[in-house]
Amino acid sequence: MAHAGPRSRQGSDGNVAGARTPALLVNIDKSNQRMTVWVDGRPVYEWPVSTGRPGYSTPSGTYTATSMNAIWYSKQWDNAPMPHSVFFIKDGHAIHGSTDLKNLGKPVSHGCVRLAPKNAATLYALVKENGLENTQVVVTGVSPGGEYGVVGGQPSPRSGYVEPFFGLPFFKGPQNY
DSSP, rough: OOHHHHHOEOOOTTTTTTTEEEEEEEEETTTEEEEEEETTTEEEEEEOBBBOOTTOOOOOOOOOOOOEEEEEEETTTTEEEEEEEESSTTTTTTEEEEGGGGGGSSSOOOSSEEEEEHHHHHHHHHHHOGGGGEEEEEEOOOTOOOOOOOOOOOOOOTTSSSSOOOOOOOOOOOOOO
16 A cells, blocks of 8 residues: 655635645544545545543544654553553544454543554554644544533643533535536
């Protein structure tokens, strides 16, 4: 498989003139507990995930990846390991590996997006190759218990502060132009 280099293309949304299509698009559907990874406008991976359980919503929206760590330990959740973390919200929400494989496909996290370790490593390598600025994370769907039950996250390695997010996204998917 050919991977995208650090670049982005024009035309991610046919309704927005000059809109950028990221080289790497990570689409997370909370309703189906699935992640689809798009490289150069083509879906190349689809994996089960675990997003926020009731009271711990994974915020919906469109984000640019903010930072990444090969290993990160949650300061909020008893130093729980978060291997291959890709942070996408400054308040500490990340996509990361989890050994809780039996619960993938179910909303059981504290707001992060959990993946199987092998899949998290693959995603981490793609983000590293394409660059944070060329990685877009789109979170759609409905969290169990509602969208506004977001519990404050931990600061990401680069932010140092907590900033809540409220709102619902609109995502049409990548367009081929």
